[in-house]
Amino acid sequence: MSGRPGPSPWDDEPERSDRPAGRRRPFGDSPRGRSGRRRRSGPSPDPDGPAAAHLADGAEPDTGDPADEPGDPESVARAICLRALTGAPKTRRQLAELLERRGVPEDAATAVLDRFGEVGLIDDAAFARAWVSSRQAGRGLARRALRTELRAKGVDGEDAEQALALVDDEDERAAARHLVERRLPALRRVDRVTATRRLVGMLARKGYPGGLAAGVVREVLDGTGFGTDPDPDGPDGPDWEDDLP
Numbered sequence: 001m002s003g004r005p006g007p008s009p010w011d012d013e014p015e016r017s018d019r020p021a022g023r024r025r026p027f028g029d030s031p032r033g034r035s036g037r038r039r040r041s042g043p044s045p046d047p048d049g050p051a052a053a054h055l056a057d058g059a060e061p062d063t064g065d066p067a068d069e070p071g072d073p074e075s076v077a078r079a080i081c082l083r084a085l086t087g088a089p090k091t092r093r094q095l096a097e098l099l100e101r102r103g104v105p106e107d108a109a110t111a112v113l114d115r116f117g118e119v120g121l122i123d124d125a126a127f128a129r130a131w132v133s134s135r136q137a138g139r140g141l142a143r144r145a146l147r148t149e150l151r152a153k154g155v156d157g158e159d160a161e162q163a164l165a166l167v168d169d170e171d172e173r174a175a176a177r178h179l180v181e182r183r184l185p186a187l188r189r190v191d192r193v194t195a196t197r198r199l200v201g202m203l204a205r206k207g208y209p210g211g212l213a214a215g216v217v218r219e220v221l222d223g224t225g226f227g228t229d230p231d232p233d234g235p236d237g238p239d240w241e242d243d244l245p
Contacts, residue, residue, distance in 0.1 A: 074111055074112055076102075081116060090122070131155075136167050143207065144207035180217055181220055183199060203217070
């Protein structure tokens with residue numbers, strides 16, 4: 001559509017015989033109406049159509065949404081899933097929840113999700129392996145935190161455990177040590193007790209057990225000599241607070 005307003009309903013209206021010649025139309029009868037805007041002609045929106053449903057929920061209609069396109073429920077479900085999978089892999093549960101929010105009937109959603117699983121577009125086991133590898137290497141998360149994240153994504157049971165088996169005890173310890181070493185320079189102005197508390201807390205938030213976290217922190221602090229030889233004017237000395245802004 002060009003976006004131009006349609007013809008005014010007055011354009012084809014015959015002149016009224018009872019209207020005196022030369023008499024102007026009342027302002028309210030103008031093609032532009034009382035608001036001063038020209039009226040648009042054309043069919044009224046379908047009160048039961050998709051746009052009406054969006055407006056009924058208080059939201060603006062989205063003309064580019066697959067759910068607004070005509071078609072049977074399975075076609076709509078396929079379009080929604082394909083669009084969601086374009087950005088990043090999704091688990092079956094994530095897509096099922098998306099289809100439910102979009103009002104796709106359960107039988108149509110199940111049929112589409114089953115088909116996507118058959119052709120490999122949905123693979124929870126592969127998703128779990130990629131997620132564990134990425135989050136453990138990039139964020140240094142421990143297996144406990146990774147298991148919680150997978151469960152939130154809808155991956156549990158054997159698929160999750162097989163992915164978590166890719167991270168062993170040595171991997172966890174090495175990742176924890178790397179996190180502590182990377183954080184340590186920012187704690188150079190605090191005493192050893194404070195540094196230990198903060199570092200153990202950081203590891204706990206990333207899912208590391210208390211015993212492992214405390215052991216790794218102690219090893220790193222001992223290895224770097226952190227806080228073992230305080231200088232009265234240094235960061236661990238009694239006067240270090242005077243240097244704080």
